[in-house]
Amino acid sequence: MLALVVAGAAPVQADRVPQSRSEIDLSFAPLVRKVGPAVVNVYSRATVTERPGLSPLFEDPFFKRFFGDMMPKLPERRREANSLGSGVLVDPAGIVVTNNHVVEKADEITVVLADRREFPARLLLADPKTDLAVLKIEAGDEDLPAVAMRDSDDLEVGDIVLAIGNPFGVGQTVTMGIVSALARTNVGITDYSFFIQTDASINPGNSGGALIGMDGRLVGVNTAIFSNQRGGAAGSVGIGFAIPSNMVATVLRAAKSGKIVRPWLGARTQTVTTDLAQGLGLDRPVGALIGDVYPGGPAARAGLRTGDVILEVDEREVSDAGTLRYRVGTRKPGETITLQAMRNGRVFTARLPMEAPQAEPSPNVSDLTGRSPMAGARVANMSPAFAIEEGFDELARGVVVLGTARGSPAERLGLRRGDLVVSVNDRPIDRVNTLDRALNSAQGSWTLSIRRDDRVLTTRVQG
Known part of the structure; x- marks a missing residue:
């Protein structure tokens, strides 16, 4: 049998039919059986106050402040607003991670397991900046499943992933796809935009559900889908986004104290564009350009100055300002990170302490x-x-x-x-x-x- 080999390329493998019963029976079922029980439904109920017949413009905070006493005096009406999403049990003690927008302003939260057991949940921490929320359910002596987390920095484009959630409220659903892209920072969904993009079908109701790697560990929390339809009504078009598990781990650590304290760079940065790259002597647009430095802050003490370009954080490339913000935001206060930066065409190393934002002077409101x-x-x-x-x-x-x-x-x-x-x-x-x-x-x-x-x-x- 002859095989054609192209110089510099891998041998071309011919398509073939399965050769054994084991190859025919390959399935993701064992993985789903392992992880599926830890993916839950999250129901939230909130009381909404509205004034029927009033133009939505008058509910805008700007109009309320501008018109003041001239606002129409109409009777208020209260109604219940229900929200449905998904969540992931990440600790057998009953810790659930979901999207913040699923439980935002909720008066009552209920978590329903895959086996249909229901538990009331309380909110431990809400973080609108990442659109993550941490819930706690009390199951007493009952056993609760949980899924372990994986380092999302180990993911590569092309890796196979499973999305598990409750789309449209039809019940637990599993879809398969690949990692389409990493480090999506121009999506504009949250303040910390750094998303895993996947073509695994994600639909309304999947929010807060699990994105699982082939090792059965959590690599991300599904949070949004791309929509080109007016008003945002959409089904999956093969472009979904998940919050990386490393950011999820950061929020989980903060939930133990009930407050998020993220490290602070102490500098204003911007993405290096093509025009900036040419002026800075870079061969391509990459990095985060420092525009201003806070006196006495971490960046200043690390020796960084206005005009420096940060290229790497702990040997991982900084493609833009959003990437730098994510890399700093997922570290713990008290740690130190190593930066590769460029100044006047010369690359140098800086050690940046991870510190909470300075609280002095006191506000004295x-x-x-x-x-x-x-x-x-x-x-x-x-x-x-x-x-x-x-x-x-x-x-x-x-x-x-x-x-x-x-x-x-x-x-x-x-x-x-x-x-x-x-x-x-x-x-x-x-x-x-x-x-x-x-x-x-x-x-x-x-x-x-x-x-x-x-x-x-x-x-x-x-x-």
């Missing part, structure tokens, strides 16, 4: 009073920890406006949530106490400088 134009404003000292908690720029410093009282001088001045107070009468403002003294010591005339986004707005107010 205060409501301003008196006769100043900022009276009625609620303000606070900025710190990285406070900024992240409130959704502000984590590198911003100074005093931030949290809100204004209705009808107050601060509201009439046009102050907004997120405004940073730069100076009062040319006096730099770094703390709430400094601001309060500067406002009260003015002699009936105030020159205020406020930073809003990337602009500094200055106004003069006469008392």
Whole structure:
């Protein structure tokens, strides 16, 4: 028998029929029998308040704040909203992982096992930034199945995976596919976008279900599907996304304390584009470019500077800013990671300590009073920890406006949530106490400088 071999390529194998009964009987059934019992249904019930006949526009927080007392006074009606999803038992003690959007704002959560046993569940931790939630069920002396987790960094494109969940509420369903792509960071589903893409069929109701490798361990939690239909109504089109098990493990660790504390880079980064790569001397667009560094933060102490490009984290390539955010976000505070970075065309190594965001100065949340134009404003000292908690720029410093009282001088001045107070009468403002003294010591005339986004707005107010 002759075989044609192409130089530099593997031999071409001819198709053949199965040669034995064992080859005919190959099946994923033993794997499903092992893992399937640990995949559960998650039912949540929430009470929703609505006003029939009111345009949805008036329910928007912006319109509520803008129109105030002019909002229509219509009777409220309460109704029950039910949600159905899937989940995975990851500990025989009754720990279940699911998607946050499955149980968000739920008043009551019920977990139903594959064998139809039902248990009430309580929420241990909700993490909207990753769209993960951790539940606990109390089964007493009853045995609970559980699935072990695998290092999702070991996955490769082309690996076979099984998706197990409860699509459309029809009951536990298993679909097969391959890993279509890794490290999808431009999906825009969560704050920590770094997804496993698979063509295993994932449909509504699969959310929170298991993505299983061929070793029977959890490699991801199914969370979303791609839809090109208006309004998002969709079935599977062969593009599904799962949260990697390494991120799941991070959230599970945090559930033990009830609070997530993620390491903080202490620098603002952006993805290296083709144009940036040419200017930086890179042969291709790769890495995360540092645009700003927080003084005294982890990046600063590691010797990183504005203009450096981070190329690797612990010998794993950083393809973009999202990848760097994921790599840092899945590490434990107290660890140290090794970075490969480039500065002025030279590659160097840096050791970056994994630390929680700085919580100093303390917020000192205060409501301003008196006769100043900022009276009625609620303000606070900025710190990285406070900024992240409130959704502000984590590198911003100074005093931030949290809100204004209705009808107050601060509201009439046009102050907004997120405004940073730069100076009062040319006096730099770094703390709430400094601001309060500067406002009260003015002699009936105030020159205020406020930073809003990337602009500094200055106004003069006469008392």
